[in-house]
Amino acid sequence: MKKETGNNLRELGYFASLGISVALSIFIGLGLGLWLDKKFDTDPVLMFVGLGLGIVAGFSNIIRAGKKGKNY
Amino acid sequence: MEHPYLFLTSVFGLFGLEEWAAHHPHVTYMWLAMIILIVFGWLAGKSVSLVPETAQNVFEVLISGLEEFVVSITGEEGRKSYPLLISIFLFVLVGNLMGLVPSFFAPTASVNTTMALALIAVGWSHVVGVWHHGFKYIKHFLGPVPLMIPLFLPIELIAHLARVLSLTFRLFGNMMGHELVVLILLMLGGMFLAPLPVMAMGVFVALVQAFVFFLLSTMYIAGAIEEAH
Incomplete structure (x- = not known):
């Protein structure tokens, strides 16, 4: 495999997986918040904290990808 | 949606295990994929010669081509992880392609298989990180500024959990969706060979998804090897 093709494939895989990771991060944060709420009985507080963190x-994923993309 | 007929389930039915096999087709077909891979590995390694002949050529191109590709991403340190990565690639490829054979079930179209593979791949990337950086690997999770640690630690943990889930659901969703489309088209217009174009595209999807899974696991290992940002 040529070196350039390999690099392009790598970038393709990285940036293509960006969208789904953003969506999943938000849902994981929300899920963790809801779970901790149930555990400590502090209804909606931790849910919002978890949602915000998610x-x-x-978005930190997007920012990191943007920094990486500046090399082009 | 249940499969109308599964070949291995009726094979297991001969031994009185029909009910178990009908509930766990992903397990039986995963065994079949493993047997196929082991047989191919045995065939390839049986008569290794310095000047490769027919079958050995194919395997050498596949294995050494991908090895150089992995090393170009991770650097020389990643060569030790290559056996795991190529095993994942070949297993996912065989599993995906199995879904195209009539009366076969793709083991990767079950969330159990893909979750196990994703956990192994991401877990191994952390093992490589600890192996490489020792205790300093925790710096990967703490961000650049010491004051911001309480903010960065949960964020990084969430991002790493998202890696497992995104690997899981990408492969599972693609293979499951493909199976469902083929089944529905078969029921609607099986007489007019309606599922054929989708199955032809399935060959491409199987290859691409296997490669993406392999590529992303490689990149996670590369991310664990490189220095903390």
């Missing part, structure tokens, strides 16, 4: 985690 959203931040998802």
Whole structure:
């Protein structure tokens, strides 16, 4: 395999997996928040904290990819 | 949706295990994929010669081509992880292609199989990270500024959990969707060979999904090897 083709494939795989990881991060944050709420009996507080963390985690993925994409 | 007829289930029915096999087709067909891979590996390794002949040529191109590809991503340290990665690639490929054979079930179209594979791949990337950086591997999770650790730690943990789930659901969703489309088209217009175009595309989907799974596991290992940001 040529080196350039390999690099292109790598970038393709990385950026193609970006969308799903953003969505899943938000849902994981939400799920963790809901679970902890049930555990500590602090209804909606931890859900919002978890949701916020999930959203931040998802967007940090995008920012990191953007930094990587600047090399082109 | 249940499969109308599964070949291995009726084989297990000969031994009185029909009910168990009907509930766990992904397990029986995973065994079949493993047997196929072991037989091919045995055939390829049986008569290794310096000047490769027919079958050995094919395997050498596949194995060494992908090895160079993996090393170009991870660097020389990633060569030790290559056996796991190529096993995942070949297993997922065989599992995906199995779904195209009539009366066969694709083991990767069950969330149990894909979740197990994703856990192994992501778990191994962390093992490689600890192996490489020792205790300092935790820096990967702490972000650049010490003050922000309480914020960065949960974010990084969520991002790493999302890796497992995204690997799981991408493979599962693609293979399951393909199976369902073929089954529905078969019921609607099986007499007019309606599922044929979808099955032809299935060959492509199987190859691409196996390669994507392999590529992403490689990149997670590469991310564990490189220095913390």
